[in-house]
Amino acid sequence: MRFTRHSWCAVVPWLVGMVLLFLTADSLAKTVHGVRLWRAPDHTRLVFDLTADAEHSLFTLENPDRLVVDISDIKLAAGFDDLDLENTPIIGIRSAPREGKHLRIVLDLKQPVRPRSFPLQANDQYGDRLVVDLYDIEKESEKTVADVVTSQGPHRDIVVAIDAGHGGEDPGAIGPNGLYEKKVVMAISRELKRLADSEPGFQGVLVRTGDYYIPLRKRTDIAREHRADLFVSVHADAFKNPSARGASVFALSPGGATSETARYLAERENSADLVGGVGSVRLSDKDKILAGVLLDLSMTATLSSSLEVGKEVLDEMGGMARLHKRHVEQAGFLVLKSPDIPSILVETGFISNPTEARQLADSSYQRQLADAIFTGIKRYFYSKPPLGTWVAANSVDGAERVYVIARGDTLSGIAARHNVSVETLLRHNSLSSTNIRVGQRLRIPPI
Numbered sequence: 001m002r003f004t005r006h007s008w009c010a011v012v013p014w015l016v017g018m019v020l021l022f023l024t025a026d027s028l029a030k031t032v033h034g035v036r037l038w039r040a041p042d043h044t045r046l047v048f049d050l051t052a053d054a055e056h057s058l059f060t061l062e063n064p065d066r067l068v069v070d071i072s073d074i075k076l077a078a079g080f081d082d083l084d085l086e087n088t089p090i091i092g093i094r095s096a097p098r099e100g101k102h103l104r105i106v107l108d109l110k111q112p113v114r115p116r117s118f119p120l121q122a123n124d125q126y127g128d129r130l131v132v133d134l135y136d137i138e139k140e141s142e143k144t145v146a147d148v149v150t151s152q153g154p155h156r157d158i159v160v161a162i163d164a165g166h167g168g169e170d171p172g173a174i175g176p177n178g179l180y181e182k183k184v185v186m187a188i189s190r191e192l193k194r195l196a197d198s199e200p201g202f203q204g205v206l207v208r209t210g211d212y213y214i215p216l217r218k219r220t221d222i223a224r225e226h227r228a229d230l231f232v233s234v235h236a237d238a239f240k241n242p243s244a245r246g247a248s249v250f251a252l253s254p255g256g257a258t259s260e261t262a263r264y265l266a267e268r269e270n271s272a273d274l275v276g277g278v279g280s281v282r283l284s285d286k287d288k289i290l291a292g293v294l295l296d297l298s299m300t301a302t303l304s305s306s307l308e309v310g311k312e313v314l315d316e317m318g319g320m321a322r323l324h325k326r327h328v329e330q331a332g333f334l335v336l337k338s339p340d341i342p343s344i345l346v347e348t349g350f351i352s353n354p355t356e357a358r359q360l361a362d363s364s365y366q367r368q369l370a371d372a373i374f375t376g377i378k379r380y381f382y383s384k385p386p387l388g389t390w391v392a393a394n395s396v397d398g399a400e401r402v403y404v405i406a407r408g409d410t411l412s413g414i415a416a417r418h419n420v421s422v423e424t425l426l427r428h429n430s431l432s433s434t435n436i437r438v439g440q441r442l443r444i445p446p447i
């Protein structure tokens with residue numbers, strides 16, 4: 001009996017093994033298990049989610065225009081019906097197995113495109129992916145001299161480039177209740193642009209205008225194309241400790257991160273380039289030493305401006321939000337590395353903190369945040385207006401005024417005399433009530 005039992009013991013695993021072998025042949029075949037699509041201003045991005053890394057190739061066909069994507073040794077386990085093809089060059093997507101084990105996907109196109117594709121390896125958010133970008137073939141638009149001249153004017157606006165972090169296939173941090181950082185920061189950024197555009201002498205430019213990803217270096221390039229005076233990146237990140245809370249303002253650190261939180265966040269932000277695609281490599285045609293010296297000089301001046309504007313923004317935010325740190329932090333965020341544009345990164349709060357996640361999702365809180373950020377920016381530029389700007393022409397000696405309260409003064413009287421609202425005075429001085437005292441110094445915002 002003992003012998004029989006032992007021989008069964010030997011046979012059972014073998015049987016199980018054989019059954020598994022039959023199952024795995026089919027169930028472990030590689031699949032395309034999801035397809036996502038984003039429309040950016042100059043291209044359309046398709047992301048195929050794969051169960052494992054796979055070889056692929058692309059080719060285009062004309063009359064009618066098509067793009068063919070061949071993926072080796074894979075099956076399709078996803079549909080294309082839910083993709084929103086509106087405003088994209090794609091009319092429809094078809095697929096068929098090829099030579100039994102490969103997959104062919106055909107994109108029917110309205111017009112020719114410049115395709116580009118690359119694989120992305122699995123990270124902590126996604127598995128292996130294949131990215132196919134369809135770049136629009138630009139129609140050349142020629143600017144007339146009149147267009148260029150009228151857009152300048154005698155006193156130019158101060159241009160604030162507003163960079164809503166993440167976007168597209170990079171959702172950023174995800175808070176409780178599935179709150180996406182990319183959505184929260186887009187809402188705050190839009191509000192910031194609205195405030196800048198409605199302020200005389202200022203103009204807001206959104207670096208990302210919709211839900212699509214932009215590589216980090218491209219973000220600073222966009223700011224430079226718009227001749228931005230300031231670059232503000234808006235975030236609401238997560239931290240491993242859910243009790244971490246408060247808003248922060250970062251400027252670039254020459255030597256890297258200055259605190260554990262800063263380092264963690266910096267790594268997180270920089271790795272976004274891996275999430276979103278290729279990080280471009282910069283090559284310079286200048287003499288290396290000269291370029292290095294110039295860059296260093298410019299970087300030093302830019303960094304000191306970044307710290308000053310960061311401090312104004314942090315002070316304003318301290319009036320309405322809890323702060324994580326009371327000073328401008330410095331970290332090696334790639335997006336802050338413009339040598340010529342003062343740049344700050346505003347962490348509006350921790351989306352990983354349940355209380356802050358609730359606030360960040362609230363549109364009136366988003367408006368208050370945008371208002372505080374913009375008030376800080378405005379204060380900085382009125383104290384140091386760039387030459388040739390409307391603000392330089394309209395500020396009093398380039399500095400804000402200070403009023404010392406005398407006996408008999410009322411806040412409404414002071415406000416009326418200086419042509420500002422009581423609300424502006426309160427906000428500008430971080431006051432919570434209209435009670436004032438003799439000798440108190442009030443900062444009067446310009447205009």
Ligand SMILES: [Zn+2]
Binds near residue numbers: 165166172236237269
């Ligand atoms: Zn972020």
